[in-house]
Amino acid sequence: MSTTTQILQSIPVDPLTGAISVPIYQTSTFVQEAPGVNKGYDYARTGNPTRATLENIIAQLEEGKVGAAFGSGLAAIDAVVKLLQSGDEILAVDDLYGGAFRLFTQIYQKFGITVNYVDSTNVENVFNAVTPKTKLIWIETPTNPTLKISDIAAIAKIARASGCWLCVDNTFASPALQKPLSLGADIVLHSATKYLGGHSDLIAGLVVTKDKELGERIRFIQNASGAILSPFDSFLVIRGIETLNxxxxxxxxxxxxxxxxxxxxxxxxxxxxxxxxxxxxxxxxxxxxxxxxxxxxxxxxxxxxxxxxxxxxxxxxxxxxxxxxxxxxxxxxxxxxxxxxxxxxxxxxxxxxxxxxxxxxxxxxxxxxxxxxxxxxxxxxxxxxxxx
Structure with missing residues (x-):
């Protein structure tokens, strides 16, 4: 099956009306039949049908278990870092997106999460830099802006052997070109503002996990922190994905x-x-x-x-x-x-x-x-x- 066909098949026809385009459920809350009894949704921060459709689509395209949509790429990065606790270390690619660097150093460093930087194009550098405190290896491939390429499969083996997660920022490639989870990564992240949206008219971030339990932890952070993607912007990302390939x-x-x-x-x-x-x-x-x-x-x-x-x-x-x-x-x-x-x-x-x-x-x-x-x-x- 071609990538274009796979993408289009991942976008469902609305089961309620038969609409060929995904409906925008522009609502803040949902009527309940009784306390705690609903049609799958109770409050739009926790879940929204339009956003849920996008989350399912990106999970399918990245061959993962759980997807989560955020209000920006940095909000998505923030959610992944919140998996960690004080004393943990991140091992990050040296050619890192400036916004991620700012978040790591000026926000999370004061909470006791340290970051070490390494040229991850050399796998030995990654192997030598991992410590017992390393809980997350963070790479972009290609990197922004010098377009360095890291060997995802090789670094995934190091992450597994070290008992830490590998997160790959797949923004520059998109699932049309590269699927990090199938190469061994645990988490894949996108600034959907870029190629997934594709039209310079929205801000969005996406996270997909290979493991369901890890994905549910991201979903908990998404709900607890509240940096969700709106229904309309979710629709725009879906519309962009239709022509991605x-x-x-x-x-x-x-x-x-x-x-x-x-x-x-x-x-x-x-x-x-x-x-x-x-x-x-x-x-x-x-x-x-x-x-x-x-x-x-x-x-x-x-x-x-x-x-x-x-x-x-x-x-x-x-x-x-x-x-x-x-x-x-x-x-x-x-x-x-x-x-x-x-x-x-x-x-x-x-x-x-x-x-x-x-x-x-x-x-x-x-x-x-x-x-x-x-x-x-x-x-x-x-x-x-x-x-x-």
Whole structure:
């Protein structure tokens, strides 16, 4: 069965009315037949039919047991961290999303949860960094924004042997390309704001667990903490998932073309894209994913923040904005935008240099996007000549 067919079959027809689209149950509470006797729902924070449909869909697509939908990707991350207690340690990938870094260091560190960072592209680094206090290994693959790839299956073996959980942030790949639970991970997480929603019109987070009991613990945290996804936004994510596979194919094809163009450009120093044979983790990416995603990052030979900012303000089709995964192409400067909360020395050690630029390749024609990049390069070259 094709991925597109699997996705569409996972989205049910409404059994009550036969509606082909999932209904939006915009209600805060549900009438009960008697105290504690209801039709499966009592209060919308605890459960809502629209949200439940989304949670079931993502659990099916990620081949897990339990799904939970949150009001943002960070709310989803927060729920996973709440599985831990004071004295526990997280072992996290060094090239970490800035929001997760901020949450780990400025919120949970004061509660006695410590975080150690490691380059997880080398499995030995992970093995050597695990301690008896490590309860959670946290990886992104591909990472944001340098697109490092970690061997999920190998790290899952380390997690099992060490008695800790492996959580994989699958935002950049989506279940259309990669299924971490089938590779041995315990928890998979998404910022559904990105490829799952796909249209830059919602904020959402999703968690899926391989184990039912662990999933029920996440559900308890979801209800107790209350950071739930609204019915309307749940509907929007479902609507986005319907076209996920088709969109991902176009994102991947165009990103590959853009990466190959950048690799040959004289003003570019390094290109970060797993689909390039020059990428150090290209072989692993080929074995554990069906494609390489729609994000391309690169650094300029003029490694300054000024040069990067000059470039990101010179594009036309690539709109300067945070986020990624939407139908319209975006460009950002991580050092001053998504990763500004990370100390400069730690950020640079992870490969996020001052001139690094991240592209979210949308659904425009690849040739048009390359023309846009070409004119941006020409513009900053002209400006450099004028100021020389």
């Amino acid at each position: 088709l969109r991902i194919k176009q994102h991947c094809n165009s990103a590959q073309a853009v990466a190959e163009y950048l690799q040959e450009h004289p003003a570019v120093d390094k290109v970060f894209y797993p689909g390039l044979s020059s990428h150090p983790n290209h072989a692993i990416a080929k074995t554990q994913a069906k494609g390489f995603g729609g994000v391309v990052s690169f650094t300029l030979k003029t490694d300054t923040e000024e040069a990067a900012k000059g470039f990101v303000t010179s594009t036309g089709l690539f709109h300067l904005a945070e986020s990624l995964g939407g139908v319209k192409s975006l460009v950002s400067h991580p050092a001053s935008m998504t990763h500004k909360s990370i100390p400069a020395e730690k950020r640079k050690a992870a490969g996020v240099n001052d001139s690094l630029i991240r592209l979210s390749v949308g659904l425009e024609e690849a040739a048009d996007l390359i023309k846009d990049l070409e004119q941006a390069f020409a513009k900053i070259k002209q400006e450099q000549l004028q100021t020389a």
